[in-house]
Structure formats: C-alpha cells, structure tokens
Amino acid sequence: MSGFAWSQQTRTAPSFNVVNFSPADLRSIPGVVGAVAFGRFAARDYQVHPGDFIPPIGTRTGTPVSTGIHDIYFSLILPSGAPPANGSPVVIAGHGGGGSKEGFTLGVASPLAGLLAQRGIATIAINGVGHGFGPLGALTVSRTNGDSVAFPSGGRGFDQNGDGVIEGREGIRAAQPRTIIDDADGFRQTVADLMQLVRQIEAGVDVDDDALPDLDPTRIYYVAQSLGGVYGAVFLVLRRSPELTHFCSREMTQTETTICDPDHATRSERAVRSLCVFPGNR
Ligand SMILES: [Ca+2]
Numbered sequence: 001m002s003g004f005a006w007s008q009q010t011r012t013a014p015s016f017n018v019v020n021f022s023p024a025d026l027r028s029i030p031g032v033v034g035a036v037a038f039g040r041f042a043a044r045d046y047q048v049h050p051g052d053f054i055p056p057i058g059t060r061t062g063t064p065v066s067t068g069i070h071d072i073y074f075s076l077i078l079p080s081g082a083p084p085a086n087g088s089p090v091v092i093a094g095h096g097g098g099g100s101k102e103g104f105t106l107g108v109a110s111p112l113a114g115l116l117a118q119r120g121i122a123t124i125a126i127n128g129v130g131h132g133f134g135p136l137g138a139l140t141v142s143r144t145n146g147d148s149v150a151f152p153s154g155g156r157g158f159d160q161n162g163d164g165v166i167e168g169r170e171g172i173r174a175a176q177p178r179t180i181i182d183d184a185d186g187f188r189q190t191v192a193d194l195m196q197l198v199r200q201i202e203a204g205v206d207v208d209d210d211a212l213p214d215l216d217p218t219r220i221y222y223v224a225q226s227l228g229g230v231y232g233a234v235f236l237v238l239r240r241s242p243e244l245t246h247f248c249s250r251e252m253t254q255t256e257t258t259i260c261d262p263d264h265a266t267r268s269e270r271a272v273r274s275l276c277v278f279p280g281n282r
C-alpha cells in the first residue's frame, strides 16, 4: 500500500473533506505490520431513529428490544509473521470524542497499532455512535502498483440539528426533546456494537481466507482514549470476561476523570445504571 485517503462526509449536500494517511506511521517500526484489513458486520440497533434514544425498559424485567440491524465497519491491523494456532491476540481500540476508527488504525494513533503489532497483537476499531462523519464517506486504499480500491468508511454521524453540517461527533446524543439523556444512549448503543464485535471475533475472523482464524477469541483486550474510556468502562463491566480485562486510557486519567469529575461521573453512572443486560450477555 502506498496511501489511504479518507473522504469524510461533512455536509448533507453532500460535500467531503479528504484526509490522507501515509502508511509511514504503521511502518515506523519496520516489518511489524503484516496486513491491513477492512470489513463490516451486522449488529442490532437498539436506538429509535429519529430521536436517537433507546426506549426505557425495566432492568429487572426485560431486555432492550432491537429496532433494526445496522452495518458496523471495522479497520484491522494484523501483525506480520505466522500467527499462533488460535490467531493473534487482538486489542479493540476505543476512540475518543470526535475520533474515529481511522484515527486508531491509520491516523494519529496508528503508531500504537504498530507497537502492538511488534508484540504480535492485532488492533481492531469501529466507530462509535455519531462518529466518523456521514455515511457517504469512503476510504480509498492506494497500492504501490498504482491500483486503488474505494469502499464505504462506515461513518455513523448525521446532521442531527438540521444545519446541513455533519460534525465529528454529531448524533451520539439523544435529539430533542430527550436531550436530558445526553450521550448515555449513544454509549449504550456503542457498547452493544462492541459486544457484537467480540461475538464476531469469537465466531472466527479469517482475513486471508486460509480457513484458519487470524484473531484469538480467548485473548481480546481493550485500549481506549478519552471518551473511549467512558463507554469502554461500561463495555468491560458488561462483558464480565476474564480475558477482557486490560483497560487503559490515555494518561490513565479518563477512568479517574469519570470518577472524579461530576459531569462525567453523572453521565457514566447514568449509563451504567440504565444499561439493561443485552440479549446473550447475562
Ligand atoms: Ca449538524
């Protein structure tokens, strides 16, 4: 590969902002990244649209009702070399507020994927609710032979406030008249999508179609930045999986911030308390 171009849908018109990524960051440690892969999976949507909220349901008596199925796009960085028999351990990277899966795999945080690859660990990321700009965005991968291939980038943002602009985190919060929910339901939906991502890994991910798993379902970890630490805390609580126990946050402050900062604490507590058990994860 010679480069990646992310065409962000920034307006409903539509119009786009193109961001170019160089593979140089992924190659900052030579030879450690073996492959970059992109894909999508189907997941249950629990939000009502428009409105962008999850209808309340008693936590002792029921489970959230899916309102539909949506496609979740992922980016995956695989380490070089022959993987272990069960596949490579994998870190799910949770982006921060206004961030994206592209940032953690191709952009500013891609050196982290390189560091993990150096240790034989894969990195996979999805966009949270309202993130990644609009759904008409695309990724173009250019190859060194001059070919290129383009496909949807899987943006989950939309013009919630009707001003024609799609902001980098627009849509994670509930719309009027339920703004009191703030981003709690956006967190809950993102957590449901992350849980489905784990199920996909558990079911078997075979990137190179050799009938051997490329990601080890028994070694799934989580690393997050900023807002990714907030929804990530909920994700880890619900997974209750001993394999899913590594929780990091940039400067190791977000968890503390979540606890200490009244605003974040209120949001996070509300998200945790309001989270019903999603089907299949009791
Ligand atoms: Ca807008």
Ligand SMILES: [Ca+2]
Binding pocket: 205, 206, 207, 208, 209, 210, 211, 212, 213, 214
């Ligand atoms: Ca394989």
